[in-house]
Amino acid sequence: MRLILVAGTTRTAEREGISAAGATRDLLLHTPSADAEILVYGEPVRAPVTPVSPSGCPTPAAVTRAARELVGFDVTIVDGGLARPSGAPTVSVGAKPGRDIGDADPVPTAPGAFAAAREFGRSLPDDELVVGETIPGGTTTAMAVFRALGEDWPTSSSLPENPVELKARVVEEAFDASEIEPGQAAHTPELAVRFVGDPVLASASGLVVGALESDTEVVLGGGTQMLAVAALARHAGALGSLTLATTSYLAADVPELSEATDAHDVELVVTDPGFDAADAGPLSAYADGVAKEGAAMGGALYLADQADALDGVTGTTLDVLERL
């Protein structure tokens, strides 16, 4: 079993109030590199920090790592536009860091990354893949991508209070600046990610399309960003078995999730890691609505549940956090 984390950046995250994936805006750019290292090595190696939210909630990458220690799946990192060198080994698909979506052409590498990731996804020998993402600011770009595809699903937030109005203004700015209108990219998903998206959506959707084309079952581990990946894959014409495996915290935040997955012929699996328990320590922030998902956490919990190891996730995650 292989879990692929697509890790990258968009400068959209640097706007005040957009993301909780880093204690400060300066550290946001390091979060995906650090998440990748935590999955691979169990701790940051080259990245100077362990990602926490401004309120101190630990990164979901620690949960994914814990599930890996319990279940033993392989991890592969795809460079979906990392801004800082990662000590984790990465597969290159030609993605570069995304600019702010208020720019006219924020992700010029998107079509190339989509194509290279598709080839890569097609050539992987695995029968089943779990695919997740780590990109601060990614729910804002996902919202814009839904609009570009002509869809209107809400996106979640790593912040306990979703800054919906701020995100809607940023999305509006993105369409004002770009060549495309809402709905205009329904048949050209590469253009949606290029003009109003981010390099992780481009790389992840290409990867998923290639995997589906070679009859690989794909489990998307994540929330509304991975839902956007499913939408992009379906708009690219990819058929085949897609599951969205997410956390109970994300599902509680987005009541429309079940309707949205149905609309894209995606099975929905929701897993509750039980971080509301008395012994969950700093993980109880998840039960309070911080972070909720990310770094393939929902997919990792799904794998832990399949292996009858869900009970061990809280304790093992706390062990991981202790070593960080």
Added chain:
Amino acid sequence: MRLILVAGTTRTAEREGISAAGATRDLLLHTPSADAEILVYGEPVRAPVTPVSPSGCPTPAAVTRAARELVGFDVTIVDGGLARPSGAPTVSVGAKPGRDIGDADPVPTAPGAFAAAREFGRSLPDDELVVGETIPGGTTTAMAVFRALGEDWPTSSSLPENPVELKARVVEEAFDASEIEPGQAAHTPELAVRFVGDPVLASASGLVVGALESDTEVVLGGGTQMLAVAALARHAGALGSLTLATTSYLAADVPELSEATDAHDVELVVTDPGFDAADAGPLSAYADGVAKEGAAMGGALYLADQADALDGVTGTTLDVLERL
């Protein structure tokens, strides 16, 4: 347990008669990328070929992969100057493909790669590492590096008949073209790899120095190229526990190996995978002196032996070959 494969290229391999690591000279440049993919995925993914020697001997990467399937260790690939994109995730240390050592400055990235790999090696959390290499033509550059350090050890060959005279002529040419004389780099190993070496030796020796500096036990999995890495690390002043784990085929080819490891305070472990048995199929070429080592094979056999799984290596390698 983590096994790190440093994978790269030197155009020295394109000289006629230097290397068996590829059926043709055109395919040589793909061999390290394919070896990395075989270790990670069990088969080539982006690389267009499965490496075999001109006589059809399968790549030692298949043996290392088999040991991984038996023992379950983690694999990390360091890009030590790959010339072709690999579908295997890689850690970048800034190494670029090496030019022919007949050039004046064949590896200008060597000092930078040495330094970045040293930082990376220092920051890895593992208590023990196995380090190996895959670079066609690497025994010729290793011979030149020994001379630059003022040492005179022989190097092995992936060919059944070691082209010693050809290699000696190439090494002489390297010193004629470069700024350094034999023995002149005894205290500056980065310059030995820069002027007469290759990017894999630069990256691997930096990695080993960094690992030793952070009290990690290092097992060098390989033959005379990994012996050159040990020499470079000792010349860089690194103390600490070093073991060279090699195959019986390599050890039989280089009777001076035990003296050479002693001279560098390196423990020598020799493992016989038993490919002379009747059921070894195409692996019997190893017993006839083809390939002998490479892609961390000796280190992987050592791990298999430690896990009491050596008996399974022949059968599992044949299974791996069937899937290639």
